[in-house]
Amino acid sequence: MGSQSLLVLSAPTMMIPSKIAASSLAPPRPRPLGFPRALTITDSVVFRVKSNSARNKLASSIRCALTPALKTTLDKVVTSHKVVLFMKGTKDFPQCGFSQTVVQILKSLNAPFESVNILENELLRQGLKEYSSWPTFPQLYIDGEFFGGCDITVEAYKSGELQEQVEKALCS
Secondary structure, three states, X not given: OHHHXXXXXXXXXXXXXXXXXXXXXXXXXXXXXXXXXXXXXXXXXXXXXXXXXXXXXXXXXXXXXXXXXXXXXXXXXXXXXXXXXXXXXXXXXXXXXXXXXXXXXHHHOOOOOEEEXXXXXXHHHHHHHHHHOOOOOOEEEEOOEEEEOHHHHHHXXXXXXXXXXXXXXHHO
């Protein structure tokens, strides 16, 4: 029986024949909140599938976040400012290292720029991914055109291309 209880303790990491229900091996567990009964090993597989399915449905509904009204608004924002950075946080308080890196680069160039905090609105964040066809943030726009994310901005800064683009935009 001692070896059985050891088997029970390590059951989640061991392969157990599907005919054996976890409830017949393990002592009863407290019910998780939101579920009608404790999950068995086979139930957890079904639950994961259901969760992935629900996540996929949510993701597909968010994928269509670029509404005509949002596209119009984004067009106005990126064309009304010479340099715009869509980022996590603000230029005064970046909330991710990649956003902070791009902010520091732009500040080192003394480039006046607007920042938009994408963390404030999930539809904006998802819509921007479609708008730019770029999946990550930050997203830098120069003179109404998508320039790139953090890696592209860093490389362009190192090569001098970023400074040229910013100066060209500011002079036009």
